Amino acid sequence: MEKLNSFTWCDKCSCIDLSSDKNLETIDISEECKLLLNLNLPCRCDVPVCNSLETMDNVYDEWISKMKSYGVEFCCKCVGLDLSFCKKLETIEIFGGVTIFPNGLSGLDNLKSLTLRDCQCDGLDISTCYKLKTIDIFGGIKLIPNCFHGLEKLESLKLRDCECEGLDLSSCNKLQTIYISGEIKLGPNCLNGLKKLESLTLKDCQCDELDISTCYNIETIDISEGIQLLPNSLHGLEKLESLKLRDCQCEGLDLSSCNKLQTIYISGEIKLGPNCFNGLKKLESLTLKDCQCDELDISTCYNIETIDISEGIQ
Known part of the structure:
Protein backbone atom coordinates (compact mmCIF):
# COMPACT_ATOMS: atom_id res chain seq x y z
CA MET A 1 0.00 0.00 0.00
CA VAL A 72 1.03 14.06 11.59
CA GLU A 73 -1.60 13.62 14.25
CA PHE A 74 0.01 14.29 17.64
CA CYS A 75 3.26 15.16 15.86
CA CYS A 76 2.41 18.39 14.08
CA LYS A 77 -0.75 20.37 13.27
CA CYS A 78 -4.15 19.94 14.85
CA VAL A 79 -6.47 22.66 16.16
CA GLY A 80 -9.00 21.89 18.85
CA LEU A 81 -7.98 18.38 19.87
CA ASP A 82 -10.46 16.66 22.18
CA LEU A 83 -9.67 13.20 23.59
CA SER A 84 -12.14 13.27 26.44
CA PHE A 85 -14.21 10.56 24.74
CA CYS A 86 -11.31 8.05 24.75
CA LYS A 87 -12.09 6.76 28.22
CA LYS A 88 -9.71 3.79 28.07
CA LEU A 89 -6.58 5.73 27.17
CA GLU A 90 -3.68 4.97 29.50
CA THR A 91 -0.86 6.82 27.73
CA ILE A 92 -0.88 10.06 25.73
CA GLU A 93 2.11 11.56 23.91
CA ILE A 94 1.54 14.67 21.81
CA PHE A 95 4.36 16.46 20.01
CA GLY A 96 4.20 19.86 18.39
CA GLY A 97 1.63 22.00 16.57
CA VAL A 98 -1.39 20.66 18.42
CA THR A 99 -3.91 22.95 20.12
CA ILE A 100 -5.82 21.17 22.86
CA PHE A 101 -9.20 22.22 24.19
CA PRO A 102 -9.02 23.19 27.91
CA ASN A 103 -11.21 20.18 28.72
CA GLY A 104 -9.79 18.04 25.94
CA LEU A 105 -8.32 15.57 28.44
CA SER A 106 -11.08 15.70 31.04
CA GLY A 107 -12.52 12.55 32.52
CA LEU A 108 -9.82 10.15 31.31
CA ASP A 109 -10.15 7.87 34.31
CA ASN A 110 -7.56 5.34 33.07
CA LEU A 111 -4.87 7.79 31.99
CA LYS A 112 -1.55 7.06 33.72
CA SER A 113 1.05 8.89 31.64
CA LEU A 114 0.80 12.28 29.87
CA THR A 115 3.46 13.90 27.70
CA LEU A 116 2.85 17.20 25.88
CA ARG A 117 5.66 18.86 23.92
CA ASP A 118 5.34 22.23 22.17
CA CYS A 119 1.55 22.08 22.17
CA GLN A 120 -0.90 24.90 22.87
CA CYS A 121 -3.68 25.16 25.42
CA ASP A 122 -5.20 28.09 27.29
CA GLY A 123 -6.42 26.86 30.65
CA LEU A 124 -5.66 23.13 30.63
CA ASP A 125 -7.49 21.14 33.31
CA ILE A 126 -6.55 17.52 34.00
CA SER A 127 -7.84 17.36 37.56
CA THR A 128 -10.26 14.56 36.64
CA CYS A 129 -7.53 12.22 35.36
CA TYR A 130 -7.35 10.56 38.75
CA LYS A 131 -4.95 7.73 37.86
CA LEU A 132 -2.17 9.89 36.42
CA LYS A 133 1.27 8.88 37.68
CA THR A 134 3.61 10.81 35.39
CA ILE A 135 3.19 14.22 33.74
CA ASP A 136 5.74 15.83 31.41
CA ILE A 137 4.62 19.11 29.81
CA PHE A 138 7.00 21.29 27.82
CA GLY A 139 6.12 24.65 26.28
CA GLY A 140 2.97 26.45 25.19
CA ILE A 141 0.56 25.27 27.88
CA LYS A 142 -1.28 27.59 30.25
CA LEU A 143 -2.50 25.77 33.33
CA ILE A 144 -5.29 26.70 35.70
CA PRO A 145 -4.20 26.91 39.39
CA ASN A 146 -6.09 23.74 40.33
CA CYS A 147 -5.05 21.84 37.22
CA PHE A 148 -3.58 19.00 39.30
CA HIS A 149 -5.96 19.16 42.23
CA GLY A 150 -6.85 15.73 43.57
CA LEU A 151 -4.29 13.75 41.54
CA GLU A 152 -3.50 11.53 44.50
CA LYS A 153 -1.56 8.96 42.45
CA LEU A 154 0.75 11.44 40.73
CA GLU A 155 4.41 10.52 41.37
CA SER A 156 6.44 12.53 38.85
CA LEU A 157 5.77 16.06 37.53
CA LYS A 158 7.80 18.01 34.97
CA LEU A 159 6.61 21.43 33.80
CA ARG A 160 8.93 23.38 31.51
CA ASP A 161 8.19 26.74 29.92
CA CYS A 162 4.52 26.60 30.87
CA GLU A 163 2.37 29.32 32.47
CA CYS A 164 0.32 29.27 35.64
CA GLU A 165 -0.74 31.82 38.25
CA GLY A 166 -0.92 30.32 41.72
CA LEU A 167 -0.13 26.65 41.09
CA ASP A 168 -1.14 24.34 43.95
CA LEU A 169 0.24 20.80 44.31
CA SER A 170 -0.57 20.23 47.96
CA SER A 171 -3.20 17.55 47.24
CA CYS A 172 -0.80 15.44 45.14
CA ASN A 173 0.44 13.61 48.20
CA LYS A 174 2.31 10.83 46.38
CA LEU A 175 4.60 13.14 44.43
CA GLN A 176 8.21 12.00 44.56
CA THR A 177 9.82 14.18 41.89
CA ILE A 178 9.02 17.77 40.89
CA TYR A 179 10.77 19.75 38.15
CA ILE A 180 9.26 23.14 37.31
CA SER A 181 10.73 25.93 35.18
CA GLY A 182 9.37 29.00 33.46
CA GLU A 183 6.57 31.49 34.03
CA ILE A 184 4.86 29.69 36.86
CA LYS A 185 3.89 31.37 40.09
CA LEU A 186 3.59 29.02 43.02
CA GLY A 187 1.38 29.53 46.03
CA PRO A 188 3.35 29.70 49.31
CA ASN A 189 1.76 26.44 50.47
CA CYS A 190 2.03 24.81 47.06
CA LEU A 191 4.17 21.96 48.42
CA ASN A 192 2.58 21.68 51.82
CA GLY A 193 2.31 18.12 53.14
CA LEU A 194 4.12 16.37 50.28
CA LYS A 195 5.65 13.81 52.61
CA LYS A 196 6.88 11.50 49.84
CA LEU A 197 8.67 14.19 47.85
CA GLU A 198 12.33 13.25 47.33
CA SER A 199 13.56 15.64 44.64
CA LEU A 200 12.59 19.28 44.00
CA THR A 201 13.85 21.50 41.18
CA LEU A 202 12.47 25.01 40.63
CA LYS A 203 14.01 27.24 37.95
CA ASP A 204 12.94 30.76 37.02
CA CYS A 205 9.63 30.36 38.85
CA GLN A 206 8.01 32.85 41.20
CA CYS A 207 6.96 32.38 44.81
CA ASP A 208 6.76 34.58 47.89
CA GLU A 209 7.55 32.87 51.20
CA LEU A 210 7.77 29.32 49.90
CA ASP A 211 7.54 26.74 52.68
CA ILE A 212 8.77 23.19 52.15
CA SER A 213 9.30 22.28 55.79
CA THR A 214 6.63 19.55 55.66
CA CYS A 215 8.36 17.65 52.83
CA TYR A 216 10.05 15.40 55.35
CA ASN A 217 11.56 12.86 52.92
CA ILE A 218 13.14 15.32 50.52
CA GLU A 219 16.75 14.49 49.61
CA THR A 220 17.70 17.00 46.91
CA ILE A 221 16.66 20.64 46.43
CA ASP A 222 17.73 22.80 43.48
CA ILE A 223 16.08 26.24 43.40
CA SER A 224 17.18 29.16 41.24
CA GLU A 225 15.81 32.68 40.75
CA GLY A 226 12.48 34.16 41.66
CA ILE A 227 11.88 32.24 44.90
CA GLN A 228 11.62 33.91 48.28
CA LEU A 229 12.11 31.55 51.21
CA LEU A 230 11.06 31.85 54.81
CA PRO A 231 13.85 31.57 57.42
CA ASN A 232 12.42 28.20 58.48
CA SER A 233 11.49 27.03 54.99
CA LEU A 234 13.87 24.08 55.29
CA HIS A 235 13.44 23.42 58.99
CA GLY A 236 13.32 19.77 60.00
CA LEU A 237 14.32 18.28 56.64
CA GLU A 238 16.36 15.53 58.24
CA LYS A 239 16.86 13.53 55.02
CA LEU A 240 18.08 16.45 52.91
CA GLU A 241 21.50 15.65 51.41
CA SER A 242 22.01 18.19 48.62
CA LEU A 243 20.94 21.85 48.58
CA LYS A 244 21.40 24.38 45.79
CA LEU A 245 19.94 27.88 46.14
CA ARG A 246 20.87 30.29 43.35
CA ASP A 247 19.70 33.88 43.16
CA CYS A 248 16.92 33.31 45.68
CA GLN A 249 15.93 35.54 48.58
CA CYS A 250 15.80 34.79 52.28
CA GLU A 251 16.32 36.77 55.48
CA GLY A 252 17.92 34.63 58.17
CA LEU A 253 18.09 31.17 56.59
CA ASP A 254 18.59 28.35 59.10
CA LEU A 255 19.81 24.90 58.04
CA SER A 256 20.97 23.60 61.41
CA SER A 257 18.24 20.93 61.59
CA CYS A 258 19.16 19.42 58.21
CA ASN A 259 21.70 17.11 59.77
CA LYS A 260 22.26 14.85 56.73
CA LEU A 261 23.34 17.65 54.41
CA GLN A 262 26.47 16.74 52.45
CA THR A 263 26.56 19.45 49.78
CA ILE A 264 25.51 23.11 50.04
CA TYR A 265 25.67 25.70 47.25
CA ILE A 266 24.12 29.10 48.00
CA SER A 267 24.39 32.30 45.97
CA GLY A 268 22.51 35.57 45.78
CA GLU A 269 20.43 37.68 48.13
CA ILE A 270 20.35 35.28 51.04
CA LYS A 271 21.22 36.29 54.57
CA LEU A 272 22.37 33.42 56.74
CA GLY A 273 22.00 33.19 60.48
CA PRO A 274 25.35 32.88 62.33
CA ASN A 275 24.47 29.36 63.46
CA CYS A 276 22.99 28.37 60.11
CA PHE A 277 25.33 25.38 59.74
CA ASN A 278 25.60 24.40 63.37
CA GLY A 279 25.89 20.65 63.88
CA LEU A 280 26.02 19.65 60.20
CA LYS A 281 28.40 16.79 60.89
CA LYS A 282 28.00 15.16 57.47
CA LEU A 283 28.62 18.30 55.44
CA GLU A 284 31.45 17.73 52.95
CA SER A 285 31.21 20.65 50.51
CA LEU A 286 30.19 24.27 51.18
CA THR A 287 29.96 27.04 48.56
CA LEU A 288 28.70 30.52 49.45
CA LYS A 289 28.70 33.29 46.84
CA ASP A 290 27.44 36.85 47.29
CA CYS A 291 25.54 35.88 50.45
CA GLN A 292 25.41 37.79 53.72
CA CYS A 293 26.30 36.59 57.21
CA ASP A 294 27.73 38.16 60.34
CA GLU A 295 30.02 35.92 62.40
CA LEU A 296 29.38 32.67 60.54
CA ASP A 297 30.39 29.59 62.52
CA ILE A 298 31.15 26.29 60.76
CA SER A 299 33.35 24.81 63.47
CA THR A 300 30.96 21.90 64.09
CA CYS A 301 31.02 20.73 60.46
CA TYR A 302 33.61 18.11 61.27
CA ASN A 303 33.62 16.24 57.94
CA ILE A 304 33.84 19.22 55.64
CA GLU A 305 36.38 18.79 52.83
CA THR A 306 35.75 21.74 50.52
CA ILE A 307 34.95 25.37 51.39
CA ASP A 308 34.43 28.11 48.79
CA ILE A 309 33.26 31.41 50.27
CA SER A 310 33.32 34.72 48.39
CA GLU A 311 32.14 38.19 49.47
CA GLY A 312 29.61 39.17 52.07
CA ILE A 313 30.56 36.64 54.74
CA GLN A 314 32.13 37.73 58.00
Missing part, protein backbone atom coordinates in the same frame (compact mmCIF):
# COMPACT_ATOMS: atom_id res chain seq x y z
CA GLU A 2 2.95 2.32 -0.63
CA LYS A 3 0.87 4.71 -2.79
CA LEU A 4 -2.13 4.82 -0.48
CA ASN A 5 -3.13 8.45 0.26
CA SER A 6 -6.51 8.09 1.95
CA PHE A 7 -7.90 5.38 4.20
CA THR A 8 -11.40 4.80 5.63
CA TRP A 9 -12.26 2.03 8.07
CA CYS A 10 -15.07 1.92 10.54
CA ASP A 11 -16.29 -1.63 11.00
CA LYS A 12 -15.13 -4.35 13.38
CA CYS A 13 -11.39 -3.70 13.41
CA SER A 14 -9.63 -3.78 16.79
CA CYS A 15 -6.07 -2.99 15.68
CA ILE A 16 -4.78 -0.81 12.84
CA ASP A 17 -1.07 -0.45 11.98
CA LEU A 18 -0.37 1.86 9.05
CA SER A 19 2.97 3.18 10.25
CA SER A 20 4.83 1.98 7.15
CA ASP A 21 2.55 3.82 4.72
CA LYS A 22 4.62 6.96 4.30
CA ASN A 23 2.37 8.49 1.61
CA LEU A 24 -0.75 8.31 3.73
CA GLU A 25 -2.22 11.77 4.29
CA THR A 26 -5.68 11.22 5.78
CA ILE A 27 -7.40 8.55 7.81
CA ASP A 28 -11.13 8.80 8.44
CA ILE A 29 -12.46 6.50 11.15
CA SER A 30 -15.11 8.92 12.26
CA GLU A 31 -17.91 6.37 12.47
CA GLU A 32 -18.53 4.24 15.56
CA CYS A 33 -15.28 2.24 15.81
CA LYS A 34 -16.40 0.63 19.02
CA LEU A 35 -13.89 -2.21 18.95
CA LEU A 36 -10.76 -0.23 18.10
CA LEU A 37 -8.11 -0.66 20.80
CA ASN A 38 -4.79 0.14 19.10
CA LEU A 39 -3.89 2.62 16.38
CA ASN A 40 -0.41 3.16 14.94
CA LEU A 41 -0.23 5.63 12.09
CA PRO A 42 1.99 8.11 10.23
CA CYS A 43 -0.52 10.82 9.39
CA ARG A 44 -3.52 12.90 10.35
CA CYS A 45 -6.46 11.11 11.91
CA ASP A 46 -10.04 12.01 12.83
CA VAL A 47 -11.16 9.85 15.76
CA PRO A 48 -14.07 11.64 17.47
CA VAL A 49 -16.05 8.54 18.47
CA CYS A 50 -13.52 5.71 18.95
CA ASN A 51 -14.74 5.03 22.45
CA SER A 52 -12.60 1.92 23.04
CA LEU A 53 -9.25 3.39 21.98
CA GLU A 54 -6.49 2.53 24.45
CA THR A 55 -3.30 3.51 22.63
CA MET A 56 -2.45 5.90 19.83
CA ASP A 57 1.13 6.04 18.59
CA ASN A 58 2.67 8.04 15.79
CA VAL A 59 5.77 7.46 13.73
CA TYR A 60 8.01 10.50 14.10
CA ASP A 61 10.88 9.87 11.72
CA GLU A 62 12.88 11.59 9.00
CA TRP A 63 9.88 11.83 6.68
CA ILE A 64 8.00 14.12 9.05
CA SER A 65 9.84 17.18 7.74
CA LYS A 66 8.22 16.59 4.33
CA MET A 67 4.68 16.61 5.71
CA LYS A 68 4.30 20.28 6.58
CA SER A 69 0.98 20.92 4.84
CA TYR A 70 -1.12 18.34 6.60
CA GLY A 71 1.16 17.06 9.34
